[in-house]
Every structure is written in structure tokens, then in C-alpha cells.
Amino acid sequence: MAVVEHFGNGLPGLHEHNTVKGEQEIMPRLYDHASKQAEGLPLRLDNIEGQEVTIESVRWNTGNFGPYAVMTLEMPNGEEADVMTSAMLVIDALQNAEDADAFPCQATFKRNGRTWIIE
Secondary structure (H helix, E strand, C coil), X not given: CEEEEEXXXXXXXXXXXXXXXXXXXXXXXXXXXXXXXXHHCCEEHHHHCXXXXXXXXXXXXXXXXXXXXXXXEECCCCCEEEEEECCHHHHHHHHHHHHCCCCCXXXXXXXXXXXXXXX
């Protein structure tokens, strides 16, 4: 049986369970069984805001809330990164660039309220 300790802030603390002998052990964490962690997942536009990047290619996917793109970018430091976006203005520009066979191309993404602006 799982025992969850709550601290003064109301948040759950250490998860423990009782063994047959009455000793308490730390409950295994799902993290221990994860084959992929966040560092392997695509970045978001927020992570590259204001940086001049080179868009090498784009892949298309459909999520629960509609289409989204995963751009493969060359970052300013020369490293490659995948960046995911569902921003409709960016999606539209990426589709137009792909139709025009315009990759690689450069871009800087900036936020204006809830809208992404492409420079």
C-alpha cells in the first residue's frame, strides 16, 4: 500500500510503501524505467526566441490539437537541434518555403503577445 506524506505546503512528499516485515522502502520511480528523457525531445520556439537560425528541413505531424512541424535547425553555435511548433503563422510560412524548395533558409522568431513573428 502506498503512503504519501504531505508537507505543510500541501504537496506530496516521499512516496513509500510497507514491506511484509513492516520496514519502509522508497517506492520505485517511473523515471527509473524511462528510455527517453526530455533532453531528447524537440525544443520549442520559446527556446530559440531572438536567435538567428538556419532551417535545414521540416517534418510534419498531427497532434491532438492539429498539425505541427518539427524543424531541424542549425543553431548559432553550429549545433543541430529539432524545434517543434504549432504556431499557425510559422506553419504557413514553413509550408510555403517547402513548396518553393527554399530550404535551407534563415529565420529569427520573436514573440508578440501570443503570436510568433518571423524575421
